[in-house]
Amino acid sequence: MADDIDDKTEDPTQKRLDDAHARGDVAKSQEVNTWFVISGGTLVLSTFSGSIGGGILSPMRNLIANCWMVHTDGAALLALGNSLGYAVLAAVGVPLLMLMLAAIAGNMIQHRLVWSAESLKPKFSKVSPGAGLKRIFGKQAAANFGKGLFKLIALGAVIMAVLWPERHRLESFLRFDPDAILAVTTGLTLHLMTAVVAMLAAVAIADYLFQYRQWYERQKMSLQEIKDEFKQSEGDPHIKGRIRQLRQQRMKKRMMAAVPRASVIITNPTHYSVALSYDRGMAAPVCVAKGVDTIALKIREVARAHDIPIVENVPLARALYATVDIDDEIPVEHYHAVAEIIGYVMGLKRGLSGRRD
Template sequence: MSDEDSSEKTQDPTQKRLDDAHQRGDVAKSQEVNTWFMIAGATLVLSSFSTSVGNGLQNPLRNLIENSWMIRTDGAGLMALTQSLLYATIAAMGVPFLMLIIAALAGNMLQHRLVFSAEGLKPKFSKISPMAGAKRLFGKQAAANFLKGLFKVIALGAVMVAILWPERHRLDAMIRLDIGAIMGLTIALTLKLMAAVVAMLAAVAIADFFFQYRTWYEKQKMSLQEVKEEHKQSEGDPHIKGRIRQIRQQRMRKRMMAAVPKASVVITNPTHYSVALSYESGMAAPVCVAKGVDSVAFKIREVAKANDVPIIENVPLARALYATVKIDEEIPVEHYHAVAEIIGYVMGLKRGLSGRRR
């Protein structure tokens, strides 16, 4: 593979790559989804709370106008009036305003989990670069925004014409109606318009979200070299891990060879396996102090001969012990009988040798 091919970002991003992007505040986000939630929330607020908000603001304002001659003009009086109007406004608009805040948060949380990052506040020279600016003006994102804006203008115009044109005669007659009827008609037409806009923008928001997510996902893709580097960082360099494994094996081999002279017996398969066992009176079971195959097995036998450690040939037992027992662990229960016979035989040999010396 050529260098050009290996540098192309053709690999799907790893989970670590996506998590790092999220920590930087780089997430897939469609502003159209936020706009839809805000307009849908405003429509819900207008349809549910328009009467209560109107009454909540109408009564204090009516009292203010009707009793204006009683208002105290000193500092304390004006402060009390301001506070009363503020409390009335909060009481009337508190719940609708809270619903709008919830709608704004829902628009973001639906697209991605919460993000707390100061990465966007850091100065970046790419933001003032002419080349980067040209890419933003004439790139794929700019073209998509232009087409999206053009579609919204045309669609909104069509919606307004479709709804208001049949009502043109009622709109002409509004100049002869009282203020109450005008307000009712205005609210009804406004809700009708907003409901149609919400339905139209839902399609825009869905399409824009998938476009923004796909654009963001393509930006997160990785080259083969980046995948390899990340694998090295997360799993460790294979060469270093191999070297560490080699050092550990060398240390374990030295420790085993140092323990072989103290072993009670070495059980071997002469061609491949050697297992050194240690047993002393009072121990629950013999313990494996060294084991190995091929060259290591030969070295164990060599050290055992040099230190007069008995070497017993038992092919099936040597294979079984090598496969089932670890260094510094007691032998398994199923091998107690076979090993006990060998240990007994070795101890008998030692007693016979010591008797002859006497």
Template sequence: MAEDQDQSDKTEDPTQRRLDEALKRGDVVKSQEVSTWFVIGGGTLALTMFAGPTSSALTATMKGLIAKSWEIPTDGRMLVRLTQTLTLEVLAAVGLPFLMLAVAALAGTALQHRLVWSTEGLTPKLSKVSPLAGFKRLFSKQAIVNFVKGLLKVALIGTVLAMLLWPERDRLEALVSTDPAAILPLSLTLVLKLLGAVVAILAVIAGADYLFQYQEWYQRQKMTLKEIKDEFKETEGDPKIKAKIRQIRVSRMRKRMMAAVPGATVVITNPTHYAIALKYERGMNAPVCLAKGVDRIALKIREVATEHSVPVIENPPLARTLYATVEIDQEIPPEHYKAVAEVVGYVMRLKKAWR
């Protein structure tokens, strides 16, 4: 019941990290029907391509062995040599067909997922020997699907094979009195015909089974909201900690900014919503922004400037423009030189007149 509840809570699509971890564990999409189809298809192809050459090579080997059997020495050394010779000839005859079967088996796995080397499947687990877990697996959704799939395969393949063999019943009865040399070509033709039908049926079953296995695998990888949040904390950091760090950085920046206001040449205000503290000295390329802020921070900048006798000039358009275009410790853009020069010049003239 708890397991069903856990599965119902997994409503979120898996992240890429979750899918990568599943791959490392060896939990991948795998349809046995697809692998079976590749093996049978490879065997059918190998039989079509190599049945004639293989049978001819094996026939020649057996003929030579039987025809000269009375000449073959039976001592130990010659018997070993004969065994080696026969083994090499048989391997040469059946090597390519078996190689094709091996490639087909690997292709059936490789096309479903990347090749995975994982030892987790070999790790002893209590659930593998638990009678209760075994009983659940026996009547699980996967077991029911496999049972229905087996019945479907037997019914379909049996029906199709019966339909193919029924028109050949008279010819099959006549094989009893047929020359053995003529039986092999007829048998090969009939076997290839039956295998072709089996491959066609299994192709449909394998495709449907792969879609089902993929859906089941994807459902297993789904995550709960808590798992999504926990993974985000592991990869991106705890949002609360990040917010605290960001708050500390902003606080330090404001303190440094306020400490620089007393050294400003002028503070340009909106007058209530924006405040920009600029510094300009002879030899500088352009005025530099020491501090800027809106609302409460702007009020604090004006207060610090007033306490330290820094001129505060009201110029709403210029204040809003500079706030949007200039960052702290950066020079003002060239397009604002003229407007700022007028303000700085005005401040310089006030200071000169005051002196």
């Protein structure tokens, strides 16, 4: 197993990363989520603390002031509970929505949306004693312990730095009016939460980089895995070569079967052969076969066997081979040269037929 891990030295391919995302295996730091939630809570406290308090205080004050008028029968008591519930929901609805959006943003900023049931499937590793010991004493566990210890020390330092200068004022709170205490504690709480948010930002960034590095290392591949993935996505090179060979063989057979229908074979005697077919009424001659070297020689052999005229024209043979595909009409720029050859061939055929007559 250790050897397998050591073999995974290559960076993961995009397909490997996409497959990991599809399984729900993504780089994720819980500290980033925590930072977003606490930051959202700080924003809610600084923005909506007054409206939340007023929205809850007003119905409660009316209830206490008019408690002697409250009916205690079932329907009236249910209606009272509903009205108080609506009042509380109206007061805290927007702040709760902001906290929910902050929690979602904490995930979305780390990776794109994931829909996967992979984590719900039963796995033996979740109940394996060996896997459990690895989770307890592994690198991730050591990192979590160090992170927790650092957060504890840093949080204590932040609280001390914020509250220590206020220690004398805190002692005098016993003599303050409750309304004044509420205003002072709200401001002090915001100051403390702002300092905590700043401290947790450093923890979240460091933890995300660590988690991403761990995740990326898990996705690394061995050379054999890269080769296997390439075969799966692109196909086995041996199979592709065999398919290409079979296609060439079928194309060669089809060409040779079409050579007897040709009107003329234009050749470069040492390399090229192009078979053209032309009948009256056609817009232009059509290439029915072409080839070089051994294929060119085979085209000429079939042509001789079927008495197809063979005309040597070195530049035209090369030009036609390079510019026209099989079953396509010849290019316009070669009309004149090909027309002369076909006219010559047709003249020969008429002469031969006249002699026979």
